[in-house]
Amino acid sequence: MTVPAPGVRLPAIEGWFSDTALLGTRCGACGSYFFPPERTFCRNPACGSADLEETELSRTGKIWSFSINHYDAPAPFTGKAPYTVVAVELATEQIVVLGQLASGIDPATLKIGDEVEIAIEPLADGADEVVWKWKTT
């Protein structure tokens, strides 16, 4: 097992996000975006191209909806309730992407339509692994 150097953050999943942005793919033929990154064939049934390029997705978007969870989800979730899941509309890509709400933000202050920005944070308190989350701007 590889032990990471101190300060190096392990992504909770490989290839879905960088230090600053979500990573998706874009079809070179029809322009459709995919997240999680689709790496084989474009899923537009009128296209089907294999020409998929990795691309950083918009770092900001608008809240489509959100859910404030008051009970712990079952394993393999490692966080603790309450925690909030936010659905965010990205304008350029025209997709809605889920993510947890970043730490330190009171979900009672959220409104549909509010602008949010990506943050890379520990999966749960004290976790070595990091994941993308959404924070209000």
Next chain:
Amino acid sequence: MENDVAVLGVGMHAWGKWGQPFVEYGVAAARSALADAGLTWRDIGFIAGGETIRNGYAGYVAGATFAQALGWTGVPVATCYAACAAGATAIDIARSRILAGLCDVALVVGADTTPKGFLAPTWGDNPSDPDWRRFRLLGATNPTYLALYARRRMELCGATEEDFALVKVKNSKHGLANPNARYKKEYTVEEVLESPMVSDPLRLLQICATSDGGAAVVLSSMDFARSHGVPEPVRVSAVSTITPTFPNTVIEMPNFSTDSAATVAPPDLPFRDAIAAAAYEQAGLGPEDLSVAEVYDLSSALELDWYENIGLCKAGEAEKLIRDGDTTIGGRIPVNPSGGLACFGEAVPAQAIAQVCELVWQLRGQASGRQVESARVGLSINQGLFGHGSSVIVTR
């Protein structure tokens, strides 16, 4: 209609948390449906089983498991899994066999034994499973997604927590007289709104439980029904098992995102509307023809979405229907006279079959204590994880 098949028998094992092997519920439901049809297991020419994924290998091959328990007869078998839509898919396979002339009579069975609490990933520590990932990375339980829809509805349509509570109140009243319902307690709006918040804005009494139960139907060709002395049976006039059309712009369990609409315009009908539209088209009927509907109230808020998806009202008008009592038994178009998932909880592979059982009892006038008057056309609808449409129209 030339593509109709007859429903000769329906049967259920009561929903509950009985803790017995799922096979027992399935066999009890099957025997009950066979008795209702006036047939024996040896008359059956095909069996379709809804797969259960939480009951070991026997559940993966549920069709054969039921056949073995009923006693091997050499009958052809199929087992299918389509999450919440498994029952409708099994019905569709049986219907297709009959319409193709490959058998005269088919038995469809679904049953489940479910663990307590949130439905969780089934296949262990498997990071390649999208279902594992949504729990690991997001903690996105099923109620999480249901709450996203509910809050969206509050924002766009002016729905209130009271509206959602009214759905639970209605269904709890409907289910009181249903011998197969698990929960037989009438709730008030206050009681619903005092129940613990689970996934804000949804409370415990607005989210369906997971249950044990079994349901079965016996289907036959119209010719067989006539020769069996049933000239005017309840018929299955449509089964819709469609998938979404790209781009699906609604965030669905267990996905992390929607499809992108950046370069391809979304379809005219969103997925849930399209499921119903395909069923109506097959049956040559429309929402105005419905007498009764069984919709999948995974949450009480979702029931309101379904009113619009199946065309009972325009988008944004479902709150008026529930407030005016239109969907209560005795109202313009009763919805979930069985009590719905609110009174049953979900037994996944049995649930879509149970919806059809209720509609058949309604159309035969046998829904004692919860009868919708002069019911002639019934529609069931739900949606299975990963994009399985499920809608059945029965007519008389």
